[in-house]
Every structure is written in structure tokens, then in C-alpha cells.
């Protein structure tokens with residue numbers, strides 16, 4: 001069936017993959033479906049590019065070009081492997097990677113379809129990386145992309161979520177579908193309080209919660225309210241994700257960076273900062289990965305009490321601690337001085353746009369009013385669904401399932417770094433969806449990032465997230481959506497890029 005022209009083989013398979021495959025006069029394999037969804041798979045055995053990568057690239061290109069439309073079924077791995085003359089594992093690997101990237105979805109019954117919506121296109125090596133920690137528009141132009149901010153949404157618990165949606169539609173009273181106040185739905189406040197007080201050690205009460213569209217909206221509302229109430233200066237971890245820096249600048253607040261060490265933010269610098277609020281990631285500093293020590297937490301709380309200042313706790317990925325239970329939230333130490341911010345973006349999917357804040361009582365009205373003015377409240381149906389999902393224990397179940405998945409990817413990354421790039425120094429605790437590794441002093445971070453991009457590797461440096469600008473070079477490895485073999489391949493590409501930088 002398969003005809004080879006030299007080492008190059010082109011296979012065309014259609015949506016009706018079960019129809020007989022025949023060769024055309026050009027030596028290409030065709031289905032007799034004649035459907036617009038036909039996909040062209042090109043294999044060049046001399047290219048030095050692994051076959052699974054070539055298959056991935058062909059299918060990806062077909063989806064992007066619209067040749068394969070949303071919902072189109074792909075051939076079973078065995079069929080495609082036989083058609084291409086490769087082992088089934090090669091096709092499985094390619095499908096898995098495309099599922100991880102969001103191009104394909106695996107359906108129960110073992111078949112694979114083109115996803116309903118296409119992931120965003122990459123906009124060139126490192127360009128989004130320079131401006132944001134949420135690199136939504138990455139991933140397509142690179143052979144491997146360590147860009148941070150992509151949760152493995154292919155693992156979204158669709159069936160369990162759907163059960164909760166059904167429950168909401170069959171049980172929620174009509175008035176729940178009307179406008180609500182800016183805090184969100186009481187059912188979700190209750191379910192989240194139970195969860196957070198149990199798992200994160202918060203002292204949350206339902207009346208002090210505001211549901212928002214992710215942490216991104218939460219920090220935006222908080223900064224607005226602080227500015228309205230006369231705040232002048234906000235302290236941020238240096239380095240840190242840049243949402244707060246950009247939002248504070250837009251609200252007319254001064255920004256001061258507080259250096260971060262291996263154990264999180266350096267509190268003595270906070271004392272000198274003359275700030276009205278500080279934003280911290282105490283459970284897992286973003287990006288450097290440390291945990292704020294108990295002594296430093298107590299000192300930050302003393303600072304806040306003395307100054308009447310506010311601590312904004314961004315608890316973005318505490319659910320993913322792999323070696324022990326995570327340290328409890330700071331909010332539990334001083335609920336009158338700490339705003340706790342949580343998000344479903346790391347645990348479930350960023351596209352849900354679900355976040356929550358537990359606020360000191362004096363901020364509840366201001367923040368919920370700002371939320372109403374911003375968008376009249378988050379989707380009630382999503383909130384009720386999440387409340388049911390939490391109450392059924394599905395959230396805990398999902399986390400129990402995902403922790404070993406991410407842990408294996410993290411271990412694969414650390415193993416690959418240890419064997420292929422032992423001169424890099426990984427930092428931080430066993431947690432989350434990313435690792436920072438420091439570069440040796442002779443390697444320039446920007447040069448390594450640029451060389452990596454030339455070799456097909458997407459990776460961000462720590463530099464763009466620094467506030468004062470100084471500090472050692474480091475790389476941020478987002479591993480959440482990459483298969484273990486893609487991680488190893490990515491590290492190999494990085495090793496090649498680093499050799500090139502050294503050689504020049």
C-alpha cells in the first residue's frame with residue numbers, strides 16, 4: 001500500500017479513514033472519501049527529525065490550515081501507523097502531544113478527534129515571553145515549548161463537570177439565573193470556604209468572599225480599590241509575574257520591587273519600602289519556586305499590622321505540592337490583613353476564568369462593588385457548577401489524579417537537566433507546573449533564549465520578570481503540558497543551543 005519515493009513519503013488520509021486507502025499517480029496515499037478534511041502527512045526519513053514530530057507537524061499544519069476541521073475523526077493509531085509504515089508507538093506519541101497542545105481530544109472508546117477550537121498560534125520566539133507570565137499565544141511555532149502558563153487542559157474532568165452542570169440545571173431555582181450581587185453565588189462561597197479552610201488552613205467565612213474571573217481580575221479589582229482609598233505605593237516580589245506591576249502603574253501607584261531569595265521575599269527590604277500593600281506568592285514563589293519561611297511570614301504580618309498595610313496572597317498553585325503537604329495559607333494567620341486569592345486556572349483550566357478572594361471585612365463592599373461595575377458578576381452557571389463539583393469531592397479527586405501526572409513531568413525535567421545540563425542549577429521546591437534553573441555566570445540569559453528559539457525551543461528567561469533589573473540569569477521551564485519524551489527532547493535542544501552560545 002505505501003509507496004516510497006526515495007526516503008520521502010506522503011500519506012493522505014481522510015475523515016473516512018476506514019475507507020480503502022489507495023495510491024495516486026504521485027505516490028501519495030489517498031482515501032476515496034474526497035472530503036475537504038483530508039490531511040496530508042509528510043515523512044522524510046532523512047530529515048533527522050523524529051518521525052513522531054513530523055507526524056505532529058503535518059497534522060498540526062492541517063488543522064491550522066483548516067484542512068482538518070473541528071470534530072473530524074483521526075484514524076486509529078494502528079491504522080495510521082500501518083499506512084505510514086511506522087510503529088504504532090510513533091503515532092501514539094504524536095497524538096498525545098497534539099492532545100496536550102489542545103489540537104486533538106481523545107474520546108472514550110479510544111478514538112481521537114480534532115478539538116472544537118484551535119489553540120492560539122505562536123507569535124514568534126519569546127515575544128510574548130518578554131511581557132507576560134501568561135503566554136497564551138505560544139506553542140505552535142516551536143518543536144518543544146517550555147512556555148509557562150499552560151495547564152494540561154486535555155485532562156479536564158469533562159464527565160464529572162458535566163454531571164455538575166446537569167445537577168445545576170435540574171435543581172437550581174430560577175432566581176439563581178437572575179442578576180446577583182457582586183460577591184457571587186452563596187453556594188460557591190460555602191463550598192469554597194469548606195475546601196479552603198480544610199485544605200489551605202484559611203480562616204474564610206462565606207460573607208467575605210468575592211468570586212472573580214481568575215486571579216487576573218482579582219488583582220485588578222484590588223488595585224483599583226486600594227488606589228481609590230488613597231494607597232500610593234505597592235510592593236511586589238522581584239522577580240514576579242507582571243500583572244500587578246502593569247495594573248499598579250495604570251492605577252497611578254508607585255511600584256517597588258522586594259528582592260526574592262531562596263526562601264521567598266526578603267522581609268528586611270519590605271520594611272524599607274514604605275508601601276501600602278504587598279503582593280506575595282508565599283506557598284511557591286513565582287517564578288523562583290521558594291517557600292516563604294514561617295519566620296518571614298510572621299514578620300510580614302507584623303509589618304502589615306504596624307503599617308495598616310495589606311498583604312495580597314496569590315495562592316496560584318498550592319494544590320500541586322509533590323513531596324509533602326503544602327504550607328498553610330498566610331490568610332489563616334491574619335484574616336484582617338491578608339487577602340487570599342485562589343484560581344482554577346492551574347487546577348482545572350484557565351479558560352474557566354474562575355477565581356476567588358477571601359477579603360478582610362473592610363474590603364468586601366468596595367471590591368464587590370468594583371466587580372459589579374466591571375462586568376455585573378461572573379457566570380452564575382459556572383459558579384454553581386463549581387460549587388457542586390467541590391461538594392461532590394470531584395475537585396479533590398481531580399487533584400489526586402493530576403498530582404502524579406505533573407510530578408512525573410517535573411521528575412523527567414530534572415532528570416534530563418541532571419544528565420544533559422548539569423551546570424544549570426534548578427531552584428525551588430517540588431511543586432507546581434514550572435521549574436526555574438539558574439544559568440552559570442558565563443552564559444547570557446537573553447543569548448541562550450534566542451539561541452534556543454533558533455533551535456526550535458520556546459523558553460522564557462527570568463530577566464523580563466525582574467523589576468530592578470539585576471540578578472543571575474535563569475530559565476523558566478513550564479512542563480505542565482509536555483510529555484516526558486518532549487521534555488527530554490526540549491532539554492537536548494537547549495543543550496545544543498547552549499553549546500552554540502559558548503561556541504560563538
Ligand SMILES: Cc1ncc(COP(=O)(O)O)c(C=O)c1O
Nearest residue numbers: 149214215216241286316343345
Ligand atoms: C503567579 C500567577 N498567579 C496567578 C496566575 C493565574 O492567573 P488567572 O487566575 O488570572 O488565570 C498565574 C497564571 O499563570 C500566575 O503565573
